Amino acid sequence: MQRALKILGPTALALVVVDVILGLWVTPPDEVQGDLVRLVYLHPALAWVALYVAFGLAALCSILYLWKRTRSLTFDRLAAASVEVGVVFTVLTLITGSIWGRPTWGVWWTWDARLTSTALLAVLFIGYLALRRVPADPDVRAKRCAVAALFAAVDVPIVHFSVVWWQTLHQGATVLNANLSPRIHGSMAWTLLLSFIAFTALFAWMVLMRFKLEELNTEGEDAELAAAIVARQAEGVSS
Amino acid sequence: MWRDAWLVASRDLRIEARSRVAIWQVLPFALLTLLLFAFALGPKPGLLAESAPGLFWLSVLFASVLAAQRSSAIEGTSATKDAARLLGLDPSGVFLGRLGALLLEIVALEAVLLAGVTLFFHVRVTSWAVLIPSLLLAAIGLCAANVLYGSLAGEARVRATLLPLLVLPAVAPVLIAGSKAFSSSVLVGDGGSGARWLGVLAVFAVVYSALGIVLYGPLEES
């Protein structure tokens, strides 16, 4: 894994830098949205990583942990790393969405269906992180968090449809009625594709780093436990 | 499983009948929230009537978290949890039993709150065919989620603050769908199609009940 991280990190960073350069300076402005369209090289990729990759991975690892045959704390740590990084990407999604929304709608926030469900998803997973911080045995904590992630993952489609239907009853706040999906072609299309690859790679690198950190913590705890067992046994021997 | 569910539900209801926490604490709290909403929004009858569906469901949500805390407290000292495990109670049965007992309390709460919004917020129900099923389905989903998350949230000290954070975002669909179903069954607001919202409530209730039957056992083992 060390070698993978050594390659992945710089590669991801380089891809993001290239994406930013292309997005800010090389690609043309949109005929309707002008320079505002440049957020398309950030926002959809961030949203894709946050909503599908991060939480999808967390849900998958949680299922693998809960299934006895594949139960391993590795999956628990991977799920936790994925949720942590996923929450960061979700917040960035909301921020970039707001930045786009301000000139478009005249307000920093609107009850657009996607923004609203994304915000709710962020809170669901912040709850996961809060649960993770409750002191407990590693296996107990892993089980609780896996179940919480599964609940959140199952809830996501229900939340999404509820919010979409709820919001569609209240159309009308948007003057421009624009959305973040302008017609894309040429260099814009390639840059958009690059942004997805770049941010997915960045996510992968951040998750692996976080996972590695957690593993190092655990190795330390295992060594402490072994020492604690020896010390406890010595209590029994000494008078 | 059903036998154990019946046993646990009877026990919880007997405890409630003796301690009367739902009647003397949870219900007054729910009615109080209605009053506080009125203070916050101002006494304009039109505004209150229009907001009634949402306010009703917010009150139910908050009260259900309180009732769930109480249910977890009954179930939840480590000694009684150990006792339940030693007695060989089927965990799915325990989940359904707790769900059943809590459901009765929440349905009773909804009935009283409904009377409250009718009286205080001048709401007139026109379609009971949508409202009654929505109250029942929403209650099932809320109770299932509360029992499950109550089990996740661990011991009492931590549960008091953690449970609301875990359960309230998860039951947002119930709040949305419940409010919309309520709107479509009274002569205010724009509820859209009641059937669609009943569908959302039904899906939520089925999903969380199924999750509970499957996952309550593994959760309680820990």
Add this chain to the structure above:
Amino acid sequence: MAPAISLRSAVVVAGNYPVLSGVDLDLEHGHVCVVLGANGAGKTSLLRLLSGLATLTAGTACVLDCTLPDEGASLRRQVGLLGHDVGLWDDLYPAENLRFALRAARQDPSLATEALERVGISGKTAKTRLGLLSEGQRRRVGLALLIARRPQLWLLDEPHAGLDASTRLLLSELVESAAQGGATVVATSHEPELSVPMADVVLTMRGGAVIEQRLGGRLRPRGVSDVA
């Protein structure tokens, strides 16, 4: 016949702390074992392991023919545990608690009344919420549950604590009666003068392990062998 309890280097960890650091123990059916030791020695943790409530982290454990940790659920149904907290519901009357427990364990709920009378819980006490009873009365209700359930393995955590003289005598009679009926009894104690006379085996624990094992003072019926 396999021993009722067989532990080899049993380790139990709770929150990264080894509460049991390697316990070796063999105990035959129908024997009474008393466990002595200072606070923090691991006595209660041993009971929790034997009941199937605590998870075995390392070593091997076989209790009542159930291999731990896999067969914990099967073991738990055969065990009766009387801990510091009796594990019953404070808002219910003693009889209601017992009837609930017996029904849950698929046993006859009518056994509750006789069991409660045997431990001296009757009349007004029997119609008082458990939470309002004294510590000694609560423990007697816990004992009544054991009498009614007749488990194969009795696990008693400092059973003499909080009991008056007559109830202590009753406890010793109940333990003897259970052992003669074939049940195995493991009890922790801080009062060796009360507990050792009822024991076949006396263990002393320290640092999460057994450091000494000797014979107790129980007069056994002919034919029951000494524990090695």
